[in-house]
Amino acid sequence: xxxxxxxxxxxxxxxxxxxxxxxxxxxxxxxxxxxxxxxxxxxxxxxxxxxxxxxxxxxxxxxxxxxxxxxxxxxxxxxxxxxxxxxxxxxxxxxxxxxxxxxxxxxxxxxxxxxxxxxxxxxxx
Amino acid sequence: xxxxxxxxxxxxxxxxxxxxxxxxxxxxxxxxxxxxxxxxxxxxxxxxxxxxxxxxxxxxxxxxxxxxxxxxxxxxxxxxxxxxxxxxxxxxxxxxxxxxxxxxxxxxxxxxxxxxxxxxxxxxxxxxxxxxxxxxxxxxxxxxxxxxxxxxxxxxxxxxxxxxxxxxxxxxxxxxxxxxxxxxxxxxxxxxxxxxxxxxxxxxxxxxxxxxxxxxxxxxxxxxxxxxxxxxxxxxxxxxxxxxxxxxxxxxxxxxxxxxxxxxxxxxxxxxxxxxxxxxxxxxxxxxxxxxxxxxxxxxxxxxxxxxxxxxxxxxxxxxxxxxxxxxxxxxxxxxxxxxxxxxxxxxxxxxxxxxxxxxxxxxxxxxxxxxxxxxxxxxxxxxxxxxxxxxxxxxxxxxxxxxxxxxxxxxxxxxxxxxxxxxxxxxxxxxxxxxxxxxxxxxxxxxxxxxxxxxxxxxxxxxxxxxxxxxxxxxxxxxxxxxxxxxxxxxxxxxxxxxx
Numbered sequence: 001x002x003x004x005x006x007x008x009x010x011x012x013x014x015x016x017x018x019x020x021x022x023x024x025x026x027x028x029x030x031x032x033x034x035x036x037x038x039x040x041x042x043x044x045x046x047x048x049x050x051x052x053x054x055x056x057x058x059x060x061x062x063x064x065x066x067x068x069x070x071x072x073x074x075x076x077x078x079x080x081x082x083x084x085x086x087x088x089x090x091x092x093x094x095x096x097x098x099x100x101x102x103x104x105x106x107x108x109x110x111x112x113x114x115x116x117x118x119x120x121x122x123x124x125x
Numbered sequence: 126x127x128x129x130x131x132x133x134x135x136x137x138x139x140x141x142x143x144x145x146x147x148x149x150x151x152x153x154x155x156x157x158x159x160x161x162x163x164x165x166x167x168x169x170x171x172x173x174x175x176x177x178x179x180x181x182x183x184x185x186x187x188x189x190x191x192x193x194x195x196x197x198x199x200x201x202x203x204x205x206x207x208x209x210x211x212x213x214x215x216x217x218x219x220x221x222x223x224x225x226x227x228x229x230x231x232x233x234x235x236x237x238x239x240x241x242x243x244x245x246x247x248x249x250x251x252x253x254x255x256x257x258x259x260x261x262x263x264x265x266x267x268x269x270x271x272x273x274x275x276x277x278x279x280x281x282x283x284x285x286x287x288x289x290x291x292x293x294x295x296x297x298x299x300x301x302x303x304x305x306x307x308x309x310x311x312x313x314x315x316x317x318x319x320x321x322x323x324x325x326x327x328x329x330x331x332x333x334x335x336x337x338x339x340x341x342x343x344x345x346x347x348x349x350x351x352x353x354x355x356x357x358x359x360x361x362x363x364x365x366x367x368x369x370x371x372x373x374x375x376x377x378x379x380x381x382x383x384x385x386x387x388x389x390x391x392x393x394x395x396x397x398x399x400x401x402x403x404x405x406x407x408x409x410x411x412x413x414x415x416x417x418x419x420x421x422x423x424x425x426x427x428x429x430x431x432x433x434x435x436x437x438x439x440x441x442x443x444x445x446x447x448x449x450x451x452x453x454x455x456x457x458x459x460x461x462x463x464x465x466x467x468x469x470x471x472x473x474x475x476x477x478x479x480x481x482x483x484x485x486x487x488x489x490x491x492x493x494x495x496x497x498x499x500x501x502x503x504x505x506x507x508x509x510x511x512x513x514x515x516x517x518x519x520x521x522x523x524x525x526x527x528x529x530x531x532x533x534x535x536x537x538x539x540x541x542x543x544x545x546x547x548x549x550x551x552x553x554x555x556x557x558x559x560x561x562x563x564x565x566x567x568x569x570x571x572x573x574x575x576x577x578x579x580x581x582x583x584x585x586x587x588x589x590x591x592x593x594x595x596x597x598x599x600x601x602x603x604x605x606x607x608x609x610x611x612x613x614x615x616x617x618x619x620x621x622x623x624x625x626x
Contacts, residue, residue, distance in 0.1 A: 013418050013421070013422060015419075015422035015425075015426065015446045015449065015450065016418070016421055016422045016425055018442075018446070019422065019425030019426050019428070019429050019446070020425070022429050022439065023425075023428075023429060023432070026429075026432065026433060057493055059498070062496070084414050084417050084418065084421070085414065085493070085494075108417055108418075108421050109417060109420065109421040109424055109425075110421075111428065112425055112428045112429065112432070113428075
């Protein structure tokens, strides 16, 4: 049996991270969860990550910095920015999308189906 | 020495007259009074130089003339001088004291005090001595004094502030119209009573202590103490008390000037409420985001539940997460309602740590926006305080916001509660790692409308003023320490003693 691909969920909102994790597990993913930026970077250093969901505001770091560090470790990882603060039309979000740091942006609250769809899409890249 | 007729002794006078033959006339012309001698026919037998000068008269048109030729008829009618002189001639008793207003042709009106004395020769009254003292100046001075007294009295009476004067022992002597108006108690009801007894029961001891200090001549600060009204209400009054000193340096009276703070309190309450609404505006975004998190978690758990309803273990976990999310959202709304409630001085027993936690929860979004990390260090087993929870949260919110604004490029805010051992007090610190406050501004940060931020960027400079005022109303205090470039620490000190039940 083929090893399932790994997704990284990074959100300090524990219950939301849990719901995303359960959804992706039901979709057949192997999921690692981090509640801080530092934990996310540490996981990216040891796990091959296909897709990473990163919250924009983490207690210890800015989500954009975390994403940059992960991409530096694993350039093939697909990055998805999640935020309750930004909206997709915000300039900061547009910048990061244009620079290709993030492949996509989801604003909270979101449907879990969006998470499933984005994860599915990363497999086709 | 001028021997008076009453106790003079004849031999001495005659000796003097023998030695100085012109003594009597010299005396008459030297004393600063007008003197007339009338004979039994009430004709002028002698007029002193002073009389002639004051009356613009000559010896010729005076001496040998009847009284009605010397004085105007109106004056004689008014003073009845001739009748009185006749009475003295008849009964031999002096007439003491009468006032006469006399205006000689071409000179201003003068006021005289006159008396009449019988002159005797061998036990027979042979003449009347008329002595007239010019008391115009004294009269004028007395009138000046009365006018100044009336003026001062009306200054006190028409003052808008309560003015109360007391004996050195504190018994009320005067109570002006403002005191009557504010208290509804008439001056007659308070005269002789102790001012402290008219204060609100909880403030009576403070008023006694204040008056005792003033009696000792110690400088005293303005104190806010409640005054009981006739209608049974308590009016907040700011009292400034001072001693009155006599010429020997002793305290001769106490003066208390009180300002009715009712209107100011109303305005302050309005200002607080509008400032609170303004900070609610700042917080609104944060509250929305705070609600979004638990609602998002509950929503996600519900979606998961719908996707796989037959997984019992997962269903149970989902239901639990939904329930917790709703509980968290409710708690946020509760603390918002607690904050927004207009305060009517709703004092009660309050756990400060809870207020701090509420404040931090409501303001966390603001901190996130400013990339400010917030740490709370809350001391366990803090005693409760007697406070208005809504006002206290307002004060903490303002201090929190101020700290965030001091760190535009992010930083660290520590909110710390601590008990002050042995003092019955506790402190709440808001310590930031912001820009700090220059020494020259330290004394001004609590002043109304003092702000270092440009107009239109945030507050109007009332946040710290309101925090200061709230702490004052709580009998607490607020202080600031700061190092430019390193940060500031605002320290709130609260009394942890509860009022006696």
